[in-house]
Amino acid sequence: MTLVKLMVRRHRMLLTSWLLLMIALSGGTVSAYQSTYPTEAQRRLAVQLAQHNAATTLLYGNLPDPGTPALMFAWEIGAIATILAAIMGVLVAIALTRAAEDEGTLELVRGSGVAPPVPLRSALLVLGMVAAVLALGCAFAVGLSAGHVDAVTWPGAVAFGSVVGLTFLLAGTLAAVLAQVAPTATGARTLGFAAVGVAFAVRTLADTRHVGWLNWLTPLGLRATVRPFAQERWWVFATGLFAAAVLAWLALVLSARREYGAGLITRRDMRGTRLNIRSGFALAGRLARRQVLTWTVAVACVGTLFSAMGSGVVRQSENGDLGGFLGSQLGTGDPVAAYFAYSGTVVGMVVSSFAVLSVLTSRHDEARGLTDHVLATGARRWTPLAAQAAVTAVGSLLILTATGTLSALIAPAVIDGSDVAVHAFTYVVGQWPAMLAVTGWAALLVGLRPRVSWPAWIPLVAGGTFALLGGLLGIPQPVRDLGVFQHVPDVVSPDPDFRGLLVLIAFAGGAFLLGVFGSNRRDLTTG
Secondary structure (H helix, E strand, C coil): CHHHHHHHHHCHHHHHHHHHHHHHHHHHCHHHHHHHCCCHHHHHHHHHHHHCCHHHHHHHCCCCCCCCHHHHHHHHHHHHHHHHHHHHHHHHHHHHCHHHHHHCHHHHHHHCCCCCCHHHHHHHHHHHHHHHHHHHHHHHHHHCCECCECCCCHHHHHHHHHHHHHHHHHHHHHHHHHHHHCCCHHHHHHHHHHHHHHHHHHHHHHHHCCCHHHHHHCHHHHHHHHCCCCCCCCHHHHHHHHHHHHHHHHHHHHHCCCCCCCCCCCCCCCCCCCCCCCCHHHHHHHHHHHHHHHHHHHHHHHHHHHHHCCHHHHHHHHHCCCCHHHHHHHCCCCHHHHHHHHHHHHHHHHHHHHHHHHHHHHHHHHHCCHHHHHHCCCCCCCHHHHHHHHHHHHHHHHHHHHHHHHHHHHHHHHCCCCCHHHHHHHHHHCCHHHHHHHHHHHHHHHHHCCCCCHHHHHHHHHHHHHHHHHHHHCCCHHHHCCCCCCCCCCCCCCCCCCHHHHHHHHHHHHHHHHHHHHHCCCCCCCC
């Protein structure tokens, strides 16, 4: 238990931030579904449209009858909450396992006499504790609306919270398994996010092709199998807990079969031959090229899928029949522009994750002593951080450009309207200033206080909350404007406003310079 307390204390900010976000998301959006669909006729129309719309089925799954406000909440917000829980599970599990190992802190723990299997067992116990807190917190937050929102009951709230918590636990234990396989913590995160992507793809295949049994193979299918606020099939949780226990056991078995600091997959980025690198930027680019390529392919597929499935949403919005979460996103303006602004925001949030992780690579390299090797060649003190931030900015632009280009090629074939290709391209590539702002903020933190890295996620979390949930939560527009994702103008409008993008670029430049300046005036971080 001493090691468990140490892990919780060391990662308390990461855990607290995610838990507060998930609980606030669950409890703060329930009442909006009562006010969005106040009459039975509006509710019936919204349910019929949602059940026969390929895009909403792809995003959120199948909406069961009778489509009460509670069911619509579990359908829309439940989809977002479970995806975020899976991402949270990957990040927390890797931070507790391979990240601590790569940074050298786990070596200090093991040097004090702790047996080799104990750290991983403690990490798995922490995952279980966090899952329980997450489930109870979400259940309590949703249950407070019982009696105020139609069909919201305490048993349904407990089922909803348990789905979110168990999704986190399954993703976390799966990431713990991948942490034993991957050669580095970065590779483990990449595999973990890829697993979340596969889980989402399986869930969408199950719902769009009406192959229900596939939902049993993905943690993101728990909503469909448990059915909160409908039938609450409690026995499903037993199968989920059994799967989590099997994954935890597999992680322990694999951990005993690998060397400390290495994975079961041999590293392929280490060679005995000499490589001519003439600058810090070239070194950072060389090391990041595989990561950039992986993110480019994944994000381009997601962005193109959004474009290909948008015709139904645009048509509903044109007819004034779109409500709920997507209705709050598209508003009352041009449906085509509004839809691509929404999809561009989602793409921007995903690429922001790449930007934060990429800049934090500089922090991890410094902690592992790799920065010392670069500085030993005569490079200036600020070069590693500046080079990593520059590669992050260029990599973000490549990802956005590839995604925008594919969307612009596919969208006109499936969505009717004027300037469809222009909107599909500009609303994605226009997120680049937001990526620069996220990159600059992360570089500022690494330059000034590399040991405190969790605030690097604040622009992504806050901006995503303001952009996607601002309308449902009733957040004032001036506050929502502080987010980084909703400043891309409609370039085909008579008077596009680029001031927001200029502010983001100015902020990014200032934060980057302060971070680089700060890295010159502090000691290197080790461990």
